[in-house]
Amino acid sequence: MTLSPAQTLDQAVSSWITHDPDPVTREELSGLLQAHLTGEAGATAALSEAFAAPLAFGTAGLRGRLGGGPGRMNRAVVIRAAAGLSAFLRDRLGEGFTVIIGFDARHGSAQFARDTASVVTGAGGRALLFDEHCPTPVLAFSLRRLGADAAIMVTASHNPPQDNGYKVYLGGRAVTDWGQGAQIVPPYDEQIAAAIAAAAPANEIPMPQDGWEAVDPRVIEEYLERAVKAAHTQAAAPLRIVLTAMHGVGGALCRQALEHAGFDDIVEVAEQVDPDPDFPTVDFPNPEEPGALDLALALARERDADLIIANDPDADRLAVAIPDPTAPGGWRQLTGDELGSLLGEQAAELAAFAGTGVLANSVVSSRLLRSIARAHGLGHRQTLTGFKWISRVPDLVFGYEEALGYCVDPGAVRDKDGISAAVRTAVLVSVLKQQGRSAVDLLDRLARDHGLHATSPLSIRVEDLGLITTMMERLRAGGAPARLADSPVTARFDLLDGAPDGIGGHLPPTDGLVWTTAADDRVVIRPSGTEPKLKCYCEVILAVEGRPMVEVRAEAEQRLEAIKADLRGVLGIG
Ligand SMILES: O=P([O-])(O)O[C@H]1O[C@H](COP(=O)(O)O)[C@@H](O)[C@H](O)[C@H]1O
Ligand SMILES: [Mg+2]
Incomplete structure (x- = not known):
């Protein structure tokens, strides 16, 4: 359903519109298509972005701007995502798989959750839908507590109001390892993405109007009890x-x-x-x-x-x-x-x-x-x-x-x-x-026991996601700077090669760079998986050695600022 080389943008948009069950996004896309056909550059740019690639699983599931098209969050995308996940579960478990669905209070969330419940039901699964919006941890708790095979949380967390998203968890019979109840990682995300890509157009997916169940609200009480118990003791001083x-x-x-x-x-x-x-x-x-x-x-x-x-x-x-x-x-x-x-x-x-x-x-x-x-x-x-x-x-x-x-x-x-x-x-x-x-x-x-570990982020927010790719490419090509905060850079890891996990193994490859200096300062640079940002995470470690803490903290602050200034230089952002 995305733009293949042989397909022109307008063909892809027209075909998507035909299959989009939501009149609101249909109308939005039709308007943009008209404007694009009359040569309006803004409309062409908007459509190119919305049809460049389907939304992909990032740090925390699918997340993107609300709007029409495969690269945005909308009912058609959600319906196909739910169909893909259902197909994945049905292949593994047969009919009768259970999916719990929660949602936050964002624009579109309740509708996306209902659509998901309908698609799961239509695919032969048992869908349990929260009556009301709920926090993400309540949904994650319910998955384990009720032994469901999967859970979906419709949320874009802390993103701006124009965004929404889809967190996907596996549990129950779907996975049996330590990841039971956690959000998906490879190979499941790739398998589910492939099932989504293979899903029928949204308007051809069976969507019964009932047949799903409400989550028993007692699970919220149980969550509450458990959250309080997890503190081990109660309030001491008021x-x-x-x-x-x-x-x-x-x-x-x-x-x-x-x-x-x-x-x-x-x-x-x-x-x-x-x-x-x-x-x-x-x-x-x-x-x-x-x-x-x-x-x-x-x-x-x-x-x-x-x-x-x-x-x-x-x-x-x-x-x-x-x-x-x-x-x-x-x-x-x-x-x-x-x-x-x-x-x-x-x-x-x-x-x-x-x-x-x-x-x-x-x-x-x-x-x-x-x-x-x-x-x-x-x-x-x-x-x-x-x-x-x-x-x-x-x-x-x-x-x-x-x-x-x-x-x-x-x-x-x-x-x-x-x-x-x-x-x-x-x-x-x-x-x-x-x-x-x-x-x-x-x-x-x-x-005092372990050295002052001071950390500070440098985040670069961009409009154009391509800039992040360019910055990462530039950093890889140019290598690390020779020095950071006046200390020579002594080690460089490319996380694409898999960094040590601390117990003799390696982390799965991911896009990121780690530099450490002779002074044991460290910088990690990676693209955000949830927002259009390049993130640099800086850390310095200073021995306290009997000095007043304010003095050590001030020195750490200065060194972090010096590192960030050097990074701005390397990234060419002044
Ligand atoms: O949005 P939330 O609160 O779910 O948070 C999500 O995004 C954070 C930032 O990720 P990134 O650096 O890739 O943008 C992650 O650290 C977190 O684990 C993830 O659940
Ligand atoms: Mg959050």
Whole structure:
């Protein structure tokens, strides 16, 4: 259904329009086609983009702009994706395979979820559809809890309002390894993609109007119970917590989870508490983006809070900020690596007590977790980006990635979970408070024990995806710079060749570059698999050696800035 060399753009568009069951995208494409035929360059460009290639599985499933055509998110694409997945499951399991379907509150999500339930039913599967929007971790939990063979979450997470997406998980009888309940990786993603490519045109796929079931809402209660239990203890010292759902679907559940864990002083960011697909108060509903926590920070200052908890719109990510008199404005947002290290240390203490367990983080996350694991006599694994990789590590007790993702209870949710991680964080902060300490004190202790590991990202957002390919090509052709922050670059890995996984094996090949310097600084560069961005992840490690922490942190900051300046030079972005 995509543009073959022999097909002209207008033929491909006309044929797609004939098979598109959605009058809205049909009309949009017809308008663009008319404009294209009269020579409007903008229309030609828009159609070329929408028909260049079908949406492909990236870091977290399919994700793209809403609109007509095979390279966009729309009902025709979703119907064919559901048909491909159903064919894949039917081939492996025969009829009667079970698929659970969840959806967020974005534009199109509820319709895409209903279409999916209909297609699964029409293909002889048993479809279980959530009645209402739900957080991604609830869907991931339900897959394992109900023993379904697959699950689909219709969400584009924290992307802009114009996007939507499709996260695909396998479980039950469909896979039997450690990946049970996780999002798909090769070879399943390739097999499912091939089944999608082979699917009939969307309007020829059987779509009964009923026959699917509602997910029993008790599973949400069970999720809640489990998320609270995962913290092991309850609130110690009371905390005033400012909570934001970032206009997403996690607000009510996160609040309840915190309340069940004993936190009753919760102040919600009223403007962001209800789901709103337009995310009106933020430029990007991504707690990683500057400004996303502004309302929460203002409220926390006004109400003299102890902690800010922010989920992304599908509530699988968690951002945290804490009071810090040395930080500008008196509050400090922890990086994903900082919170990952704090939760990692806590998980390591618990696991070391039990005598077993593995900690894991992605190749773009801090190396501190490995030192923490070693210090507690535990295993550590390095994985590729994304929880589809982190969550399938055997004997995992805790996994995180720098992109604000944490998995504190892999037995329940084989994915990141912003709600169970929020409860654990609140409990940790409250236990520390009871001891007269803060999260910053614990971070300082980790720095003294293992060296200060400071990380900082440099993200380059582009309009034209081709620019990312060009930048990666240029970096590969030109090699690494000789020096970064004045230290010679001593090792270069191309992740296409597969980097070491930390236990004598190699990671599957992926597009990315890793450079390390004599000073043990490290840079990883890779294209995002969910957004049009090139991402550079920088890390420096500094020995503390009795120096005041402010001094060491300032030095780390400077070195990170120097690395980023060098990278801007290499990338030619001034
Ligand atoms: O969007 P979410 O919250 O599901 O998050 C998704 O995207 C993040 C960024 O990926 P990339 O760097 O490829 O853009 C990944 O780290 C994460 O595992 C994935 O689930
Ligand atoms: Mg998310």
